[in-house]
Amino acid sequence: MAITREHELHKRRSSRNVGLAVVLVGFIALVFGLTIAKVQGGGTLQAFDHSYRPALDPDNVRFQQR
């Protein structure tokens, strides 16, 4: 007997497959949402990378705000 497209195996494992699909889609949605939340949070998007960045210098920022 050949394994047909609708073999009994597929039915038996359908709960696992559907469950895993839901979990993966949920995980992707959560990571996407987290990314949006982090970006909207307005944290510093620049970091120190061994060269002077005026935007990261608190004294410089205060000076510009005066």
Place this chain on the structure above:
Amino acid sequence: MTDIRTDLSYANEGEARFGDYVALLKPRVMSLVVFTALVGLLVAPGTIHPIEALAAIIFIALGAGASGALNMWWDADIDAVMKRTARRPIPAGKVEPGEALGLGVALSGLSVIMLWLATNALAGALLAFTIFFYAVIYSMWLKRSTPQNIVIGGAAGAFPPMIGWVAVTGSVSIEACLMFLLIFMWTPPHFWALALFMKSDYHKAGVPMLTVTHGRRATRAHVFVYTLALVPVALAAAFSSIGGPVYLALALVLNAMFLKGAWDIWQRDESRAEADNYATEKRVFRFSLAYLFLLFTAFLVEAVLSRIPAYADFAARLPLLEVF
């Protein structure tokens, strides 16, 4: 002609369904973890984006589930012997032990890293320690070696509200410690009440529960003494920033009831308990669940009420516990 069967149904009669993998994560324990972590997160001072809060709760729950899977992998031999746990996926033959180990390790790593990324490094580190504590310190070491297993192991269940708090604030404070201590001190009388009416289970499995090593008389005394030790911890929380008059009133009533139940357990002898099928022990066990749920709900109520200026002024009359 071949002797290989193409009908695969014979090989996987006990094949795991999705629900069996969910059962590995101990969803009932998870629900308590979700609730206490959510309270810790909501009563913490400061703000957190709702998506970050949702992610924090999901990954704390996932971490708890991962440690549950690791516990089931390690304790499969014990679970098979005990009536209460014999239907778990591994002893029931639905999930292979290796699968549970793989799932536990994978979800542990995922939950810790994701909690760190979603909130902060300290929250992630605390979750990692909680998983380690439950899977290694409790399951692999204490559970089979000392009757103090659940006293020390109870710490694993006590971390979630602290992790929720740290997810918002980024640091541990006295309030987070009090929520930790509340669950930590609550665990022994809760589990010993269970052990008193699940008596043959632990005995058969050779788990050195207090009932097995020190006898039932000593266990009854321990339930009362540990409940007595729980009371000051529960009341102390009323005098911290997460407590207040409503919490204090509720804590006084609930602790009096818990003490009365523990006293009743202590005063009973085995013949009386067997005669009514451990009615008091079962009642105290059920009450202990309600006790914890209601006290944590009271923290939430205080957090809401403290936004009302008149109530905040009233609550400010309580002396505030400030250690650090």
